[in-house]
Amino acid sequence: MLFDTHMHTCFSTDSKMKIDEAVMKGKELGIGITITEHMDIFYPEPLSFVFDVDQYFAAYNQYRSESVLLGIEIGMRADCIEENCRIVEKYPFDYVIGSVHILDNIDIYAAEFYQGKSKQDVYRHYFATMLECIKCYDGIHSLGHIDYIARYARFADPEVYYHEFKEQIDEVLIVLANKGKALEINTRRLDRKESIEILLPIYQRFYELGGRMVTVGSDAHRMTEVGRGLEVGQEIADRSQLKVVYFKDGKPHYVKV
Ligand SMILES: [Zn+2]
Ligand SMILES: [Zn+2]
Numbered sequence: 001m002l003f004d005t006h007m008h009t010c011f012s013t014d015s016k017m018k019i020d021e022a023v024m025k026g027k028e029l030g031i032g033i034t035i036t037e038h039m040d041i042f043y044p045e046p047l048s049f050v051f052d053v054d055q056y057f058a059a060y061n062q063y064r065s066e067s068v069l070l071g072i073e074i075g076m077r078a079d080c081i082e083e084n085c086r087i088v089e090k091y092p093f094d095y096v097i098g099s100v101h102i103l104d105n106i107d108i109y110a111a112e113f114y115q116g117k118s119k120q121d122v123y124r125h126y127f128a129t130m131l132e133c134i135k136c137y138d139g140i141h142s143l144g145h146i147d148y149i150a151r152y153a154r155f156a157d158p159e160v161y162y163h164e165f166k167e168q169i170d171e172v173l174i175v176l177a178n179k180g181k182a183l184e185i186n187t188r189r190l191d192r193k194e195s196i197e198i199l200l201p202i203y204q205r206f207y208e209l210g211g212r213m214v215t216v217g218s219d220a221h222r223m224t225e226v227g228r229g230l231e232v233g234q235e236i237a238d239r240s241q242l243k244v245v246y247f248k249d250g251k252p253h254y255v256k257v
Pocket of ligand 2: 008126
């Protein structure tokens with residue numbers, strides 16, 4: 001069964017999707033789904049992008065099945081490692097995504113972050129932050145959207161080219177590979193054929209450096225986005241010799257195709 005391993009319902013500050021809608025869409029498409037709510041501790045705007053994990057499990061446990069799994073997307077930063085680890089250890093998540101959403105206490109989404117800075121400086125800082133975090137965050141299963149910054153960066157060409165940042169990207173991929181972690185193929189930007197070809201070298205390099213597992217997720221925030229681009233993710237994995245997995249009870253399961 002194919003699995004969409006990244007989506008947000010109403011426990012996430014930026015989503016209104018109901019779990020019933022996600023479950024319905026998953027059934028309709030014949031795929032499994034993993035809910036991964038946002039937990040960005042110390043988000044610059046207080047009480048945004050955090051949720052009550054007790055309430056989450058109380059409300060969603062009844063939906064749990066072989067094809068509906070409960071996870072979390074942790075916003076990784078260096079100043080709340082212990083807090084995040086406590087959450088990950090305390091609750092029975094199927095799956096934990098580690099993501100970088102914040103740099104220098106500013107949301108990567110914010111235009112002001114890019115003012116007066118060059119792409120080289122910003123992206124090097126982005127990968128350096130990612131590297132520090134994945135060295136420290138042992139509880140994650142997969143690194144979320146390595147190309148996240150390309151969604152929002154205010155540069156003429158925001159794409160993450162492997163050749164442009166190879167030293168920085170290699171350092172990240174080596175740590176992931178050595179720790180046996182997965183790398184996510186986030187399909188949100190893969191509507192554009194160019195993005196597929198641009199990101200492919202990163203995944204091929206991950207394999208060369210010893211990485212073996214990828215997770216594929218749509219990062220859906222509404223029902224229509226659930227399951228989007230799973231076949232493109234599979235294509236990138238195949239072309240990189242990587243295996244697509246989903247995590248259940250913290251253990252990887254191969255997606256059969
Ligand atoms: Zn994210
Ligand atoms: Zn997300």
